[in-house]
Amino acid sequence: LWLKKTARHIVRGENPWSNALTPVAAAVTLLCMESGAFRERSGSRRRGAPKFSAVFVKDDKEAAQAGLPRAIAPSEHIRVFRGRVMARLCARRFCALAALMCVPWGVAVLVIRQLLLFAWRWDAARAAGDVWAAAAGAPYEKFLLWPALLLPAIVVFSWMWAKRHLPTEAVVRALLDARCSMGGLLMADGEADLGDWRGHLARVSLPDVRWRWHRGLVILLAAGAFVAAAFLMPQRYFNGLARAGNRSIDRQVAQLAGQIELLKDEKIIPPEKAQAMDKSLEQTKAQATSDDPAKTLEALDHLGQNIAQRAQDAAQDAQQDALKEDKASDLAEAIEKASQSMSSDALGEAMKELSKMTQEAAAQDAALAQAIKGELGDAIDQAKLTPQQLGDLAKVLKDAGAANLDELQHLAQAGLVSEESLQACQAAAGEGDGADALAQALAACENAGDIAAAIDSDSGLPGRGGPGGGGPAAALTWKDASNADNVTFKETPLSPSAIASMKDSMRLGTSAGDPTKKDNAGGASAGGALNAAGGAGAAYKQALLPRHRQAVEQYFSREKKTESKQE
Amino acid sequence: MAKSSQTGGALMDAAAMAQPVRAIRSVLEQLDAMLLGRPQLHRMVLVGILSRGHILLEGLPGVGKTALIKALGEVLNLQFKRVQFTPDLMPSDILGAHILESRGVGTDGARQMTFQPGPVFTNILLADEINRASPKTQSALLEAMQEQSVTLLGQTRELPSPFFVLASQNPIELEGTYPLPEAQLDRFMLKLQVDAASTDVLERIISTRRRGQTPSPSQTVSSEQLDGCFSVMDRIFLPAAVAKYISRLVAATHPATPEATDKINTYVTYGASPRAAIAMAEASRAHALIAGRPSVGFEDVKAVAPAVLNHRLILNYKARVDQVGSLAIVAELLAGMDEAGLDLPSDMSVLAFTSGAPSADPPSSAGGAARGYEKGGNA
Numbered sequence: 031l032w033l034k035k036t037a038r039h040i041v042r043g044e045n046p047w048s049n050a051l052t053p054v055a056a057a058v059t060l061l062c063m064e065s066g067a068f069r070e071r072s073g074s075r076r077r078g079a080p081k082f083s084a085v086f087v088k089d090d091k092e093a094a095q096a097g098l099p100r101a102i103a104p105s106e107h108i109r110v111f112r113g114r115v116m117a118r119l120c121a122r123r124f125c126a127l128a129a130l131m132c133v134p135w136g137v138a139v140l141v142i143r144q145l146l147l148f149a150w151r152w153d154a155a156r157a158a159g160d161v162w163a164a165a166a167g168a169p170y171e172k173f174l175l176w177p178a179l180l181l182p183a184i185v186v187f188s189w190m191w192a193k194r195h196l197p198t199e200a201v202v203r204a205l206l207d208a209r210c211s212m213g214g215l216l217m218a219d220g221e222a223d224l225g226d227w228r229g230h231l232a233r234v235s236l237p238d239v240r241w242r243w244h245r246g247l248v249i250l251l252a253a254g255a256f257v258a259a260a261f262l263m264p265q266r267y268f269n270g271l272a273r274a275g276n277r278s279i280d281r282q283v284a285q286l287a288g289q290i291e292l293l294k295d296e297k298i299i300p301p302e303k304a305q306a307m308d309k310s311l312e313q314t315k316a317q318a319t320s321d322d323p324a325k326t327l328e329a330l331d332h333l334g335q336n337i338a339q340r341a342q343d344a345a346q347d348a349q350q351d352a353l354k355e356d357k358a359s360d361l362a363e364a365i366e367k368a369s370q371s372m373s374s375d376a377l378g379e380a381m382k383e384l385s386k387m388t389q390e391a392a393a394q395d396a397a398l399a400q401a402i403k404g405e406l407g408d409a410i411d412q413a414k415l416t417p418q419q420l421g422d423l424a425k426v427l428k429d430a431g432a433a434n435l436d437e438l439q440h441l442a443q444a445g446l447v448s449e450e451s452l453q454a455c456q457a458a459a460g461e462g463d464g465a466d467a468l469a470q471a472l473a474a475c476e477n478a479g480d481i482a483a484a485i486d487s488d489s490g491l492p493g494r495g496g497p498g499g500g501g502p503a504a505a506l507t508w509k510d511a512s513n514a515d516n517v518t519f520k521e522t523p524l525s526p527s528a529i530a531s532m533k534d535s536m537r538l539g540t541s542a543g544d545p546t547k548k549d550n551a552g553g554a555s556a557g558g559a560l561n562a563a564g565g566a567g568a569a570y571k572q573a574l575l576p577r578h579r580q581a582v583e584q585y586f587s588r589e590k591k592t593e594s595k596q597e
Numbered sequence: 598m599a600k601s602s603q604t605g606g607a608l609m610d611a612a613a614m615a616q617p618v619r620a621i622r623s624v625l626e627q628l629d630a631m632l633l634g635r636p637q638l639h640r641m642v643l644v645g646i647l648s649r650g651h652i653l654l655e656g657l658p659g660v661g662k663t664a665l666i667k668a669l670g671e672v673l674n675l676q677f678k679r680v681q682f683t684p685d686l687m688p689s690d691i692l693g694a695h696i697l698e699s700r701g702v703g704t705d706g707a708r709q710m711t712f713q714p715g716p717v718f719t720n721i722l723l724a725d726e727i728n729r730a731s732p733k734t735q736s737a738l739l740e741a742m743q744e745q746s747v748t749l750l751g752q753t754r755e756l757p758s759p760f761f762v763l764a765s766q767n768p769i770e771l772e773g774t775y776p777l778p779e780a781q782l783d784r785f786m787l788k789l790q791v792d793a794a795s796t797d798v799l800e801r802i803i804s805t806r807r808r809g810q811t812p813s814p815s816q817t818v819s820s821e822q823l824d825g826c827f828s829v830m831d832r833i834f835l836p837a838a839v840a841k842y843i844s845r846l847v848a849a850t851h852p853a854t855p856e857a858t859d860k861i862n863t864y865v866t867y868g869a870s871p872r873a874a875i876a877m878a879e880a881s882r883a884h885a886l887i888a889g890r891p892s893v894g895f896e897d898v899k900a901v902a903p904a905v906l907n908h909r910l911i912l913n914y915k916a917r918v919d920q921v922g923s924l925a926i927v928a929e930l931l932a933g934m935d936e937a938g939l940d941l942p943s944d945m946s947v948l949a950f951t952s953g954a955p956s957a958d959p960p961s962s963a964g965g966a967a968r969g970y971e972k973g974g975n976a
Contacts, residue, residue, distance in 0.1 A: 118945060197939050204838035205937035205947065207894060213885065214892030217836035223607035227891060238948040245944070 104216055104234045108202045111236060115202075118241040119192035120185075125246035127184045132253030135177045139260035142174060147265070174261070210234050282330050282577065283315050289337045292444050296437050297396075298344040307333065324581035341446030345438055349455045351395045352434035358387040359427035361485060363465035366420040368473040379481040380472055381413040388423065391430070398430040424465075608891040609832045617829040618889045620822040621647070624672050625887070627814045631668045632661055633805075634798030640887060641789050641904055642669060642763075647830055647883035650786025650876060651742050651762040653727075653777075653908065660791045662765040664811055666723045669763075674817040675720035676757065682730035684773065688737030691715045692747050712749065717741050720757050724764035728774045735781055738762060742784045759823070779911065786876045787901075788908035790924075826886070833882040834892040840878065842936050843898055847874040849930055850910055858933055860926045864916035869909040877905045895936040903927045 149155040197205070200220060207216035215230050224231070287308065294304035311333060318326040361384050369377055388410050392399035402410060406422060409415045415423065438455055441447040471484040621643065628639040642665065645652040654662045663679070670677030680691055693715035699708045716722060717738070727735065741747055745756045764785070766777075782788075794802065806812075849856040850868030861868070880901035881893045888897070903924055910923040939947065 115941070115945075119942075122942065122945070197937075197941075200838055201937055201939055204836075204842075204895075205939055207836075207838075208896075208936050209947070211896065212894065213888065213890040213896065214834065214836050214839060214894035215890070217838050217894075218608060218834045218892040221836060222834060225607050225609075226611055227608055239941075240946050240948045242944045 104203075104206070104219060104231045107206060107234050107236050108199055111202055111206070111239070112196060112199070114239045116192050116196050118239055119195060120188045121243070122241060122246055123188040123191050124184055125243070125250045127188060128181065129246075129250045129253040131177065131180055131184065132250070132257045136253070136256040136260040138177075139174050139257065140263075143260075143263075143265070206234055206237070209237050279315060279318050279326060279330070282334075283311055286311055286330065286334055286337060289334075289341070289444055289446060292440060292446075293337065293340060293344075296344070296440060298437075299340055307337070327577055327581060338446055341441050341444075345441055345447045345451065347394065348434040348437050349451070351391060351398075352431040352438075352455060354387065354391045355395065355398065355427045355431040355434070358384065358391055359424045359431065360465045360468055361387060362415075362420050362424035362427060364468035364472055365415075366417050366424070367465065367469040369417060369420075371473040372475070376472070376475050376481055378413065380485070381415060383481060383485050384415070384423075385410045385413040388427070391427070395430055395434070397433060398426065401426045401430065608834055609829070611891075613832075614829060614886075614889065614891060617822070617826045618886065620818050621826060621887055623816055624818055627672045627816055628665070628668060631672075631811045631814060632665055633801050634794050635661070635665070635791075638665070638789060638791060640884075641787060641901070643887060644880050644883040644901060644904075645787045645789075646673070646759075646761060647826055647886060648786055648876070648879040649759055649761070649827070650879065651764070651784060653782070653785040653788040654763065654765045654791050655768055655788060656765070656791030657769065657793065658767060660793055662791050663723060663725060665791075666721065666763045666765075668811055668814070670721045672814045672817055673721075673823060674819060675759070675823075677721045677723065678716040678719040679723040679725060680716050681725045682727050682734070684729060684731060684775075686730045686734050688734050689715065691717050691734065691737055692741070692749060693718065695750060710750075712752075712754070714754075715747075717747060718754075718756060720759055721761050721763060724762055726767055727764040728766040728777055730775065732775050732778060735775065735777060739781060739784065759827075782908050783870055783872055785908065786880065787904040789904055830879075830882055830886055832891070833885050835878055835882060836892060838937065839881070839893050839895060839898060841938070842895060842934075843874055843877050843881070845934065845938070846898070846902060846906075846930065847871070847877065849934065850906060850927075856934060858926070858929050860921065860929050864912050864919070864921050864926060865910050866913045867911040869906050873905055873909045877902060880905055898936075899931055902931055 146159075149159070200217070203217050203220050206212070207214060210216070212230070212234065215224060215227055216234060218224060219228070219231060290299075290304050290307045290311070293299045294301055299307070311330075314326060314329045314333070361380070365372075365377070365380050365384060372380065388402065392402060402423070406419055406426075409419050410423070435456060438447060438452050442449055442452040468485070472481065475481050475484050624643060625636070625639055628643075629636050632639070642652060646669070654665070656662055667677060667679075680686070693713050695710040696713050697708050698711040724738070741756060741760070742762050745758070745760045747754050747756065762785075766774075845856055847869050848854055849858070850861060850865065850873075851857065852862045852865050852868070854868075857865075877898060878893075881897040884897040884900050885891075885893045906927045907923040910926060912921070912923060912926075916922075916926075941947070
């Protein structure tokens with residue numbers, strides 16, 4: 031029954047704790063009964079008879095004679111009832127007042143945090159805040175919690191209010207009299223002596239007071255959640271600029287960090303340098319403020335340019351190394367193929383050229399230098415390579431070139447090298463079968479002095495044309511320069527530029543955005559200084575990236591403020 | 598009468614109440630036995646008698662109004678006179694008149710004006726179809742009802758005590774009638790509706806009553822017993838909260854008062870007079886006495902309030918058009934008013950009892966209501 035009653039309390043939204051003492055009371059009652067505290071008037075209980083029976087008495091005297099407990103006095107009922115009403119009135123008023131306090135408290139927290147965000151721009155304000163915080167012995171944010179000190183005051187006020195609005199004893203008497211159908215006896219008990227009518231007051235029972243607390247409690251919880259949210263809301267959400275700026279910075283910082291990591295992995299920059307760049311990037315991110323995003327963007331741009339410059343340099347080096355290593359690889363293969371048909375002098379000269387080219391490539395490429403150490407390196411230094419060593423050297427050189435191409439590919443994937451540059455390099459490295467042609471050229475050399483020319487002719491320089499591939503390339507000769515003195519050039523007037531037509535134009539207005547192209551407009555023509563793509567003059571308009579928008583808007587907004595002040 | 602109990606004294610003993618209560622219940626039993634099927638009406642009539650108030654009975658012809666009053670006179674052992682009010686009835690026909698009368702035989706020319714008392718000089722005056730008399734004649738009863746005296750030719754004569762006017766009027770056949778003026782109505786403590794008897798009651802009447810004659814009472818109440826009842830009436834305790842409730846009820850019958858209901862604001866032109874509050878208090882005391890209690894409870898007030906208030910509310914024309922009666926207005930007022938005046942906030946209410954619901958019957962001395970102690974069991 032107790033569980034059922036408690037469940038009913040919960041379902042109805044009533045206080046389930048009001049029923050908490052019921053099982054305790056029942057247990058105490060049962061213990062009293064078992065211990066004989068309630069004695070039957072008829073003496074010992076007969077076997078098989080009901081364990082308990084009801085005994086009716088007329089008044090307290092008769093009840094005392096029957097050994098029954100004293101009935102609860104009506105004044106006790108009245109006191110308990112008033113206590114219940116008092117508790118509910120107090121709780122109700124506290125919920126209302128606390129909710130009423132929480133709303134302005136939360137608003138004040140939000141406003142003060144926003145005001146502090148602006149106030150801390152000035153060093154004087156920040157210093158004053160620090161001094162005040164030192165004097166108060168707590169961070170200046172803590173004083174936002176001070177309104178919580180009002181809660182005990184609200185409790186006291188609620189108690190006083192409830193006490194003031196508590197029904198009087200006479201009213202409660204009247205209520206209990208009406209509810210218990212006492213016929214005025216309970217009311218008369220407070221005003222006159224009931225005499226022998228007092229026994230009827232035992233009929234008084236205690237009604238419960240119901241307070242529909244759901245609405246008040248929900249409002250209080252909502253108000254409390256609002257205050258908590260005002261305290262827990264991150265500082266950056268107090269400014270829309272900060273929110274937008276930090277988002278873009280996060281993306282850009284992540285991109286730059288990836289690029290730094292790539293440069294470090296490809297050993298384009300040393301780890302110390304990469305660490306310094308990472309640190310600089312973190313500092314930029316940490317010091318990013320919403321009030322001046324231009325500085326942050328400028329710093330990020332600078333760092334990005336450094337990274338891009340290093341990547342470009344590395345790409346050029348890698349491209350050159352790849353070409354050199356490819357050329358040396360071709361020469362090594364060519365020597366290996368043509369070694370039987372070459373004279374010993376020519377072979378020695380070719381070996382020297384190969385040694386020179388390999389050493390130059392190894393000086394630029396640490397991986398290659400590491401690969402040719404040992405016996406192969408000694409042979410290269412002595413310019414005496416066996417066919418086997420020539421094959422090995424060619425393979426090492428090809429691998430080194432491929433590694434450089436891979437590095438280029440990685441840089442291109444990171445956006446640091448354009449796809450066109452990568453494709454051009456790959457085309458140059460894999461172009462034709464250079465080793466066979468060079469082997470033929472080497473085999474054709476009778477003198478050692480022709481070896482260098484034969485090798486240079488395969489260096490990709492001009493002069494290697496003609497049917498059948500032609501012979502060795504002929505070097506350009508720069509001699510017998512013509513004399514330009516006393517030479518008169520025919521003067522030819524240039525066509526008038528489109529800018530000249532703007533002399534007669536008049537300014538009607540300045541557009542804020544890009545001009546829109548009309549479908550029925552004519553062909554391309556000089557459109558003035560801003561978009562002179564099709565005519566003479568320069569386009570002074572610089573394309574703005576989305577990340578520059580904040581700075582540009584701030585620039586124009588400052589101008590607007592200045593104008594408004596002037597107005 | 599001393600009302601020491603009203604000023605912090607003691608309630609009267611149950612033993613002191615026992616004899617009057619037995620007498621009252623005897624009267625009720627006799628009335629119930631003589632006139633079948635109207636116990637509630639008999640109780641309310643007795644409330645009026647014990648309160649020393651005048652009663653206006655309204656009902657169709659033949660429903661037993663006159664029989665009830667006659668039976669009441671017989672049971673109470675009081676003098677009873679009946680006046681059939683007609684349009685040509687004159688005040689002197691009720692109050693009495695001075696007539697020139699010779700002093701006696703042998704005296705020459707010695708004549709003097711002597712007063713011949715009218716039917717009003719009785720204990721119970723049945724004013725049958727009172728609304729058929731002219732206003733002049735109706736007004737002749739004003740002093741008798743209020744002051745319980747009659748003044749003629751500058752001489753005031755006391756009426757017998759107790760004095761009751763039990764009037765009847767027919768709600769139909771309003772042609773040729775004179776509605777009672779408000780001052781006259783206000784002097785009637787109760788206005789009771791006498792409805793037609795039910796089928797079962799009619800069957801019992803025609804089965805047990807030859808030609809509808811009411812049997813003679815087997816027991817009557819002596820004047821001493823009746824005086825004892827009146828004496829006990831004065832010692833019935835009226836708690837302050839009940840007095841306040843009565844005051845709030847009467848005040849709320851006036852439109853535009855704080856506790857006036859919508860119906861009152863809409864349909865009532867004038868509310869009840871202070872005399873209504875006095876009448877309600879007295880009637881409540883009588884109701885409590887009949888119940889055998891030494892104090893007045895809210896249930897007593899609720900029981901007598903419709904009879905006290907219904908003829909004192911002056912309704913407007915809108916009520917007549919909407920066919921809203923004063924009884925409905927009073928019922929709504931009683932249902933909507935919190936008798937204790939707890940005045941809790943709207944989201945708080947007093948629920949049922951947490952332990953042991955009390956019985957609906959108020960305590961009574963005559964019934965020997967006992968206090969119950971449950972010793973365990975399966976309650």
